[in-house]
Amino acid sequence: MSGPKKRVYIKTFGCQMNVADSEQMAQVLAEGFVPTDRPEEADLYLINTCAIRRKAEEKVRSLLGSLQVLKQSRPQLLLGVGGCVAQQEGERLLAAAPHLDLVFGTQGISRLPELVRRAGRGRRLVDIELAPGFPPQPRRHWAPGAIKTLVTIMQGCDNFCSFCVVPYVRGREHSRPPGEIIGEVADFLAAGGKEVTLLGQNVNSYGRGLSEPLTFTELLRRIDALPGLARLRFATSHPRDLSGELMAAFGELPSLCENLHLPVQSGSDRILQAMNRGYTREEYLRKVAKLRRVCPGLSLSTDIIVGFPGETEEDFQETLDLVRQAGFDQAFSFKYSPRPQTRAALLPERVSGEVQAERLGRLQNLLNELTFEAHQRLVGRVREVLVEGTSKRSQEELCGRLRTNQVVNFSGPRELVGQLVQVRLTEAHPHSLRGTQVEDSSITWPLAADPQAPQRRLSC
Ligand code: SF4
Incomplete structure (x- = not known):
């Protein structure tokens, strides 16, 4: 691209993976675009979407509809939708929104500059190809004074939890070569950065399929050894794949923060089995106990779904009981919503919206109490x-x-x-x-x- 740079506004929905993807979008477009936080002056407006819950998808559709007015007032504006909803819907999105120029999937980011060029010539495009292997990553640059960064270490997931759309919209699990990851972290530290969060849908299973076999814990050790790193975090961990070696690392690696996000999803064995999670409540609690022995100051956060199909009041009580026993410092809790292609979407015995809302209210009251108690315990330290x-x-x-x-x-x-x-x-x-x-x-x-x-x- 030549001439003055245009402005890109990126609206991000969803998780840290999407935040990292949005940063990557800005980086691959840097030759021709500078980021703006004012959507009304953007030349390119990208929506990075999340399909994990129906509500998140509805927000995307609502925003997309409302942008028709902006597009009418600025016909030269290019409008693109990327991420999980784009991957899931593809052509259907383009058909439903005549003002939309571009749909690109979860692996389309590296092709974004070319897609934008073609869209700028008046083509309406869809690119939702899911290729095997970890997609190529551009060399990253950080603004002066960057303090922390997200580093993607794997993409996709092979677990097929029955409620989750990720394996369908992000594809099968692929680990990023360790040399690339360590190089990216070293670049960040050389730029003065302090804190790194390693990202993947299930970081604990990192390393499968790599030509140089490497466990996630070994990757953590190599990164911990880099000079200048103050804090190391990672997300997300699957409880089933949380190995003894990884738990021990919390007591060994100086930079590894005493903080773990370990999604439990339910406290009922019956529901965990229907979710295809691959562990029981006792196995989960045993791992939590072991983690607390290794690292007594650990703060633990989790994700919980309420109102999964077939969830009874007894199942829900087991979730409340597990929450108390595990003593979570923080939790993200949601009402179950059926997602396309997933097995749970076909299950009978849906829990009504009223019951879901009532259970969510009770759960969140308990979680808020636990979070506040955790804060109170820190007072004076x-x-x-x-x-x-x-x-x-x-x-x-x-x-x-x-x-x-x-x-x-x-x-x-x-x-x-x-x-x-x-x-x-x-x-x-x-x-x-x-x-x-x-x-x-x-x-x-x-x-x-x-x-x-x-x-x-x-x-x-
Ligand atoms: S582990 Fe389960 S919930 Fe997490 S991304 Fe994979 S399929 Fe989804």
């Missing part, structure tokens, strides 16, 4: 905070995260952005903590030495 920027409410306040992922706000100079500082936690709030910076850095990790470490009630 001194913890390391990675300062990420100014707080949402006030430019005078700084905002950062603990290694255990809780948000902390405190007063301090802007020069601390990007720094690791010690903060005494003074107030617990439902979604965050407040604190004051301390100069004395003598009280640090690990929590294993902390006599007031939280006591968890576990079944084993």
Whole structure:
């Protein structure tokens, strides 16, 4: 492309994988486009979609409909839809939205510049090809002062949980070659970055099919050894594939944060089996107990679906009981919604919307209590905070995260952005903590030495 750069606005729905994909879209388009956060002045408007729940898909369709007005006022605007809904719907999206120029699937990002060029010549296009292997990745660049980044290490999933559309819209599981991953992390650290989150639908099974066999834990070890890395995280883990080797790594690798997202989905064995999750509640709780022995300060988050087909009040009570036993610090909970192509969509015994809503309300009340209790237990402690920027409410306040992922706000100079500082936690709030910076850095990790470490009630 030649001439002044045009502006691209990217609206992202869904998970961290989609956030990483949107960053990649901006990178592959960088030769001809600069990102803007003002959709009304964009030359190219991309919607990166999520199909994991019906509600997310409905939001995409609603936004797409509303953009007809913008397109009428700016006919030169190119409008594209990418991601999981694009992969799932393909031509149907184009047919349903005459103002849409481009539909590209989950593996179409590297072809985006060419697709945009062709769409700019008046072609309406669909590219939803799913090729075998890990798709090629462009070399990444980070803005000066970048503090943390997401690094995709695998794509797709082979698990076929009965409720989940991912294997159909992102394809089968493919691991990214370790050299590429380590090179990307090293580049980020050389640019001054501090925190890396490794991403994949099921990172625990990383390495299958690679020419150089490597377990996920070994990949973590290699990354942990890179100079300059302060914090390492990963998402998402499948409980069945959480190995003893990986659990042990939480007690061994200095950069690996004491924070794990381990989606349980249900506390009922009957429902877990219908979901094709491949573990029982006792197996899940045994792993949680082992993790807490290895890493007593671990903060644990999860995903839970309520109202899966056939879920009775007894099944739901088992979920509430598991939530209490596991002592989650944070959880994402949702009402089940049938997704195209999935086996659960064919199951009878649908739970009514009213019952789903009532159960979700009870579950979220419990989860909110647990999150607040976890925050309260931290009050009075001194913890390391990675300062990420100014707080949402006030430019005078700084905002950062603990290694255990809780948000902390405190007063301090802007020069601390990007720094690791010690903060005494003074107030617990439902979604965050407040604190004051301390100069004395003598009280640090690990929590294993902390006599007031939280006591968890576990079944084993
Ligand atoms: S592990 Fe299950 S829920 Fe997660 S992406 Fe794969 S199929 Fe979906």
